Amino acid sequence: MIKSKFLIDKVNDKYFNLKAEKYAVKRYNDDILNGNAEYIELENGLGKAKFELAKAEYQENAEQIKKLSTEVEIYKARIEKLKATLNLAPVKYACNICKDTGYAEGKRCKCYYKYLTQLALESLGVSEPEDADFSSLIQNPKLAKQFKVIKNYADNFPKTQINNLIFSGNVGTGKTELAKCVLTSVKKSDNIALYLTSTELNAIFVKMHTSEVDRNLIFEVLSDADLLIIDDLGTETIYKNVTVEYLLSLVSNRIEKGKHLIITTNLTDKELLQRYNERFTSRILDKSKSLFIPFYSDDFRKLI
Numbered sequence: 377m378i379k380s381k382f383l384i385d386k387v388n389d390k391y392f393n394l395k396a397e398k399y400a401v402k403r404y405n406d407d408i409l410n411g412n413a414e415y416i417e418l419e420n421g422l423g424k425a426k427f428e429l430a431k432a433e434y435q436e437n438a439e440q441i442k443k444l445s446t447e448v449e450i451y452k453a454r455i456e457k458l459k460a461t462l463n464l465a466p467v468k469y470a471c472n473i474c475k476d477t478g479y480a481e482g483k484r485c486k487c488y489y490k491y492l493t494q495l496a497l498e499s500l501g502v503s504e505p506e507d508a509d510f511s512s513l514i515q516n517p518k519l520a521k522q523f524k525v526i527k528n529y530a531d532n533f534p535k536t537q538i539n540n541l542i543f544s545g546n547v548g549t550g551k552t553e554l555a556k557c558v559l560t561s562v563k564k565s566d567n568i569a570l571y572l573t574s575t576e577l578n579a580i581f582v583k584m585h586t587s588e589v590d591r592n593l594i595f596e597v598l599s600d601a602d603l604l605i606i607d608d609l610g611t612e613t614i615y616k617n618v619t620v621e622y623l624l625s626l627v628s629n630r631i632e633k634g635k636h637l638i639i640t641t642n643l644t645d646k647e648l649l650q651r652y653n654e655r656f657t658s659r660i661l662d663k664s665k666s667l668f669i670p671f672y673s674d675d676f677r678k679l680i
């Protein structure tokens with residue numbers, strides 16, 4: 377079974393390859409720039425102006441500082457203008473936040489977790505669902521209120537009024553489809569959104585419990601996604617000492633971290649309480665952190 381070192385090495389390999397790609401582009405561009413007499417002259421001029429500016433700053437010569445600052449800016453602008461005419465290869469980053477270094481503001485960048493998550497899910501045999509879009513849903517007038525609340529949550533993510541949404545209702549009321557719309561919308565932003573059916577999540581819990589996978593790593597991945605969607609809670613098999621315990625631990629950890637959670641379920645709040653324990657149910661139904669959204673319609677799925 378795949379262990380954490382394997383995953384981490386794989387992510388590091390990815391950054392190494394991205395860096396190598398960028399380095400090749402830089403080498404190509406440097407050759408063009410260094411063969412251009414005007415560019416060399418401008419770079420030398422910029423270097424001198426920067427040196428003189430540092431000197432003026434040290435001497436606290438306000439007049440010179442002003443003059444030389446302007447000079448530096450003019451050089452920079454001329455260099456950029458020249459570069460635009462030189463057919464340089466564009467530098468494209470897979471992640472614009474960290475520029476593919478894996479670090480941003482002294483911390484691991486989100487893309488690190490994203491790659492790690494992709495690899496982790498891959499290794500667990502879980503695939504992501506297809507993209508879904510709010511605009512493709514034909515709204516059921518009976519569920520207009522629910523639709524509005526959920527769309528609003530997706531549009532404002534992560535600055536939502538409430539972090540956790542529980543979609544509760546009968547089969548075929550469109551809960552999963554709406555959850556997938558939120559997933560797609562959140563994934564388009566710089567946030568990491570993870571979608572798992574409760575059965576998939578339960579299978580991961582079993583693997584964590586039997587140490588088939590690196591428990592800490594998988595727990596971190598599941599806890600740190602900005603949005604976690606657990607679809608169809610209540611359809612999984614309850615494994616003693618695993619299902620409820622791991623669910624509680626994961627959900628509590630996410631709530632403590634202020635992470636977002638969406639649960640869809642065919643169960644009512646009373647049925648949730650019967651199936652899981654009081655601690656778990658009170659956590660996910662805590663009104664200060666969760667919004668319970670009932671879906672009651674004859675057959676919403678027919679309309680979408």
Ligand SMILES: [Zn+2]
Pocket residue numbers: 471472473474475476477478479480485486487488
């Ligand atoms: Zn990044």
